[in-house]
Amino acid sequence: MRILLALAASLVLTGPAAAACPTVTDLEGKFICPTCKTTLDQSDAPAARRIKAYLAERVEACASEEQIADELVAQFGPAVLAAPPREGFHWLAWLLPLVGLFGAAAVVSVFVWRWSRTRPVEAAAELNGRLPLDPELERRLDRELARFDGN
Amino acid sequence: MAARLKVGAQVLAVALVTGLFALLVWKVASQDEGASRKLQRGETPAAPAFTLDRLDRPGKLSLAAYHGRPVVLNFWASWCVPCKEEAPLLEEVWRKHRGDGLVVVGVDINDLRGDARRFARQNRMSYPLGFDGLGETSTDYGLTGVPETFFVARSGRLVCDRLQAGVHLEANRDRFDECVQEVLSA
Numbered sequence: 001m002r003i004l005l006a007l008a009a010s011l012v013l014t015g016p017a018a019a020a021c022p023t024v025t026d027l028e029g030k031f032i033c034p035t036c037k038t039t040l041d042q043s044d045a046p047a048a049r050r051i052k053a054y055l056a057e058r059v060e061a062c063a064s065e066e067q068i069a070d071e072l073v074a075q076f077g078p079a080v081l082a083a084p085p086r087e088g089f090h091w092l093a094w095l096l097p098l099v100g101l102f103g104a105a106a107v108v109s110v111f112v113w114r115w116s117r118t119r120p121v122e123a124a125a126e127l128n129g130r131l132p133l134d135p136e137l138e139r140r141l142d143r144e145l146a147r148f149d150g151n
Numbered sequence: 152m153a154a155r156l157k158v159g160a161q162v163l164a165v166a167l168v169t170g171l172f173a174l175l176v177w178k179v180a181s182q183d184e185g186a187s188r189k190l191q192r193g194e195t196p197a198a199p200a201f202t203l204d205r206l207d208r209p210g211k212l213s214l215a216a217y218h219g220r221p222v223v224l225n226f227w228a229s230w231c232v233p234c235k236e237e238a239p240l241l242e243e244v245w246r247k248h249r250g251d252g253l254v255v256v257g258v259d260i261n262d263l264r265g266d267a268r269r270f271a272r273q274n275r276m277s278y279p280l281g282f283d284g285l286g287e288t289s290t291d292y293g294l295t296g297v298p299e300t301f302f303v304a305r306s307g308r309l310v311c312d313r314l315q316a317g318v319h320l321e322a323n324r325d326r327f328d329e330c331v332q333e334v335l336s337a
Contacts, residue, residue: 034261034286035296046230047261054263075263077285 021062027055030065030082031072039082185293187313190301195308198224198301199291203281206259206267212281214256214303221334222303223255225318226294228262229270233317234298238274240319244331245278251335254279260286260297302330304337 028041033048040048040055051072058068072080084090133141189196202213214222225241227234245255255278259267264282271280283289292301300314311330318327 034284047228050230050263050266075284076261079285 020064022059022065022068024052024055024059027059027065027068028052030069031055032080032082034076034080186291186309187293187299187301190309190313195304195310197307198222198303198309199288201258201281201283201288201291203258203283203288206257206264206280206282207271207276212256212279217254217256217303218307219305220252220254221305221337223253223331223334224258224301224303225255226258226260226289226292226297226299228260228297229266230262231297233320235270235274237298237317237319238276240327242274242276242278248331248335253331253335256281258283258288260284260289260294300327302334304334306337310334310337 025041029039031040031051032038033040033043033045033051035047036043036045040052054072055068058071063071069081078085084093086094186196186199198214200214202211202215204210205212214224223241223244225237227238241255241257245253257271257276257278257280259271259280260283262282262284264284267280267282270276286294288294292299295315298317300318301309302311304310311333312326314323314327314330316323318324
């Protein structure tokens with residue numbers, strides 16, 4: 001029983017650590033080759049190959065993704081990251097596209113709302129391709145038509 | 152009210168587009184073409200200054216520290232095969248002319264610090280080495296790859312030529328010797 005409990009405890013303790021180990025494939029798309037400026041998975045430049053080898057070494061040692069990112073930023077600067085970090089001023093890069101998207105959606109919504117409000121009047125105005133007649137004119141027209149029919 | 156809002160939105164849109172266009176023009180106009188272009192046109196531009204972490208020992212490596220001395224400035228990386236092949240020649244020139252005041256400065260770019268240190272040790276590079284992982288100096292100098300070698304006169308200006316590819320290669324070897332002599336006498 002004790003052995004089973006010890007095994008279960010060891011599984012619980014080692015489980016999250018093993019899950020936290022990234023893979024080289026996961027990481028290759030997250031870093032930029034400093035010479036060709038594309039992500040590592042799209043580059044076969046010598047510098048990219050060397051960084052891939054470095055990633056493999058660090059993954060083998062089960063370093064976390066954050067740790068590896070910090071190490072590469074210390075070597076190459078923040079430009080090595082394929083996406084800006086979610087901190088400080090860099091948040092702008094994440095938020096501005098959303099602001100633009102929601103702003104554009106709001107503008108489109110206002111236009112659609114205004115267009116749909118004016119649409120029934122215009123639709124009525126364009127009934128049979130003619131404008132509605134003035135009531136007085138309509139009465140006069142009826143009288144004229146009645147007289148014409150009487151003849 | 153609606154008409155005023157519409158005009159306001161139009162003015163804002165035009166101002167935004169004009170602003171972005173002005174930013175583009177400013178960026179293009181203020182973009183430095185790189186020292187190497189000027190050198191190739193026969194000018195002697197000032198060598199772009201840099202201060203980097205030293206690779207061969209703790210501390211900083213600044214080009215300004217060698218003002219008044221002729222400098223052979225070599226850009227390299229540990230993953231670059233020709234860099235390995237030309238390293239013995241650069242070491243030889245450094246040892247031969249250091250008594251004349253000449254300094255060979257190696258700048259390691261786009262590299263991993265550990266790899267670069269190993270490379271320098273394996274190739275017995277004893278001249279001053281700086282580490283520029285991000286390769287910022289490569290933009291200032293207008294590099295197209297590694298290795299590339301420049302010659303900085305005592306005045307701090309780039310002279311003679313910009314040698315692309317290994318200085319040990321037949322195509323570059325004579326020109327390299329000429330430039331070393333020129334920078335020593337400039």
